[in-house]
Amino acid sequence: GAGVSQSPSNKVTEKGKDVELRCDPISGHTALYWYRQSLGQGLEFLIYFQGNSAPDKSGLPSDRFSAERTGGSVSTLTIQRTQQEDSAVYLCASSIPPGQGSQKLFFGSGTQLSVL
Amino acid sequence: SQQGEEDPQALSIQEGENATMNCSYKTSINNLQWYRQNSGRGLVHLILIRSNEREKHSGRLRVTLDTSKKSSSLLITASRAADTASYFCATPPRGTSYGKLTFGQGTILTVHP
Numbered sequence: 001g002a003g004v005s006q007s008p009s010n011k012v013t014e015k016g017k018d019v020e021l022r023c024d025p026i027s028g029h030t031a032l033y034w035y036r037q038s039l040g041q042g043l044e045f046l047i048y049f050q051g052n053s054a055p056d057k058s059g060l061p062s063d064r065f066s067a068e069r070t071g072g073s074v075s076t077l078t079i080q081r082t083q084q085e086d087s088a089v090y091l092c093a094s095s096i097p098p099g100q101g102s103q104k105l106f107f108g109s110g111t112q113l114s115v116l
Numbered sequence: 117s118q119q120g121e122e123d124p125q126a127l128s129i130q131e132g133e134n135a136t137m138n139c140s141y142k143t144s145i146n147n148l149q150w151y152r153q154n155s156g157r158g159l160v161h162l163i164l165i166r167s168n169e170r171e172k173h174s175g176r177l178r179v180t181l182d183t184s185k186k187s188s189s190l191l192i193t194a195s196r197a198a199d200t201a202s203y204f205c206a207t208p209p210r211g212t213s214y215g216k217l218t219f220g221q222g223t224i225l226t227v228h229p
Contacts, residue, residue: 004158033216043159043204043219056216091158098214104149105206105217107158 002026004108006092012114013082021077021111025094031103032075033095034067037110038088046090049075051097082115089113122205122220130228135192137223139205140185146212148181148188153202153222162190162203197229 005024013019025032034046045059049069060066064082069075079086089112093105123138141148147166151159165172165181165188172179178191192199202224206217 031214035219042221045216045218048216050215059216089157093159095214098212103208103214103217104161104164105151105159106161109158 004092004094004106006090006108006111008111009109010112010114012116014116015084016081018078018080019082019113021079021090021092021113023075023077023092023094023108025073025075025092026106027073028096029094029106030072030097031095032069033093033105034075034077035091035093036088037091041088043091046077079113082113084115087113087115122203122223124223125221126224126226128226128228129195131195131197133195133227135195135199135225135227137190137203137225139188139190139220141188141205141207142186143207143210145183145207145210147208148179149206149217150177150179150188150190151204151206151219153204159204192225195225195227197227199225200227201225 007022030051032049035043037043047067048056064080067077089110091110093107095103095105121140129135147164149164150162152162153159163174163179165179176193181188202222204219204222206219209215
């Protein structure tokens with residue numbers, strides 16, 4: 001596709017369940033980011049993948065959160081044992097490799113996660 | 117804490133008026149970017165200004181950067197109802213042009229027809 005694709009667009013789950021959110025970045029973009037945006041809040045960085053380097057996980061709020069990126073393309077963000085405070089919009093973005101210019105981010109439309 | 121802090125938090129204007137939003141940041145930067153978000157979903161990149169630039173234009177957008185004051189402003193001229201959105205400034209890690217961006221809290225702009 002031409003843009004960053006995220007699925008599902010909406011996810012409703014029960015407290016304690018695990019969820020997986022998927023992101024398909026723009027082809028050729030080696031950098032991939034996950035952000036979280038809670039109601040009325042700014043964008044909170046979660047994790048950053050750059051090529052084959054070890055991911056920057058410094059933004060993950062707890063060990064219930066994990067992410068992987070297979071084959072340098074699609075990424076999955078997994079939240080285990082969801083809590084109500086996990087309810088937010090989860091945004092994925094991708095960008096060109098470093099050294100090819102300043103990186104502006106291309107965002108997907110996000111996944112609205114609601115934990116009941 | 118957020119690298120960028122926008123001001124004002126909310127702005128309400130009439131169509132045709134100009135809208136000015138400000139952003140302050142804490143560390144030295146290589147560039148500063150502005151993004152727009154409609155209805156709380158995906159963000160769209162608007163404009164990027166490098167640290168050696170003082171002003172940049174793109175259509176009805178004008179961005180200024182004052183590195184001595186660590187601040188930037190985004191001016192939208194002749195606003196339209198369709199400009200209603202949240203606007204965020206963002207900066208890369210200190211000393212780099214790439215990597216995870218740190219976003220400010222945003223300014224909510226409402227343009228009344």
